[in-house]
Amino acid sequence: MSTIQENLINVQDLILKFANLTHRKAKDIQLLAVSKTKPVDQIIEAYNAGQRAFGESYAKEAELKINEIRSLGYSDIVWHFIGPIQSNKTKIIAENFDVVESLDRLKIAKRLSEQRPKELSPLKVLIQVNISCEPQKSGCDFEEIDEIAEYVRSTDNLKLIGLMGVAENTTETDEITAQFKKLQKKFNEMKALDQNIDVLSMGMTGDMEEAIACGSTEIRIGTAIFGAREYHNSPAGA
Ligand SMILES: *Cc1c(COP(=O)(O)O)cnc(C)c1O
Numbered sequence: 001m002s003t004i005q006e007n008l009i010n011v012q013d014l015i016l017k018f019a020n021l022t023h024r025k026a027k028d029i030q031l032l033a034v035s036k037t038k039p040v041d042q043i044i045e046a047y048n049a050g051q052r053a054f055g056e057s058y059a060k061e062a063e064l065k066i067n068e069i070r071s072l073g074y075s076d077i078v079w080h081f082i083g084p085i086q087s088n089k090t091k092i093i094a095e096n097f098d099v100v101e102s103l104d105r106l107k108i109a110k111r112l113s114e115q116r117p118k119e120l121s122p123l124k125v126l127i128q129v130n131i132s133c134e135p136q137k138s139g140c141d142f143e144e145i146d147e148i149a150e151y152v153r154s155t156d157n158l159k160l161i162g163l164m165g166v167a168e169n170t171t172e173t174d175e176i177t178a179q180f181k182k183l184q185k186k187f188n189e190m191k192a193l194d195q196n197i198d199v200l201s202m203g204m205t206g207d208m209e210e211a212i213a214c215g216s217t218e219i220r221i222g223t224a225i226f227g228a229r230e231y232h233n234s235p236a237g238a
Helices: 003-021 040-048 059-071 087-096 106-115 142-154 173-193 208-213
Strands: 030-034 053-056 078-081 099-103 123-129 158-165 199-202 218-221
Touching (some): 106 158, 142 173, 208 218
Parallel strands (some): 030 053, 053 078, 078 099, 123 158
């Protein structure tokens, strides 16, 4: 068995364990494999182990890898964009991805809507919220969610399906839990009013237990599947 295959099994076991701890069902927690900076052959290795949803953070790098993987005949992968979005990268994202999790500005929403090709289904969107309130972090403030959500709902080219958050990188688990709980509360309020809202994307390699305890429906895992990332220069096309 390959290392990536073993790692995927281990992560699925952890999902089951953490779900059981809070009386949740493991099937209600999707695994997004975060393959940023990782080569195509490792993505295919994960695919061959049954993984179908992949997350990428750098538009240029992702476009190259997605095209290569499509040209090899893999057509049932679901690609999620999870990185910060610069205006000049919205076209690549609108044309190549199925889901965008890192929408945090109206201007970017408008560009994604305009640039989504008509022959594709609506681009699924999660609004990223800066739950740690650290100034250097991506994500909108809680007060900005409703305005962005209203715009996304108004355009046929986008479909709002949920919220995404990245907790502070800290060993203080109480702090992480407090940040996730705040997002969970907003998610539950929105879900009660909109039947399309069903994805709460929270949790990474270091905080998946807390995220699952706070109702996460999708964890985004890179390191625990593919190993640590190496950034030789600046990542391609970041
Ligand atoms: C890189 C990244 C991840 C994966 O983080 P790991 O700690 O490697 O699991 C998850 N979410 C976002 C938004 C990321 O940028």
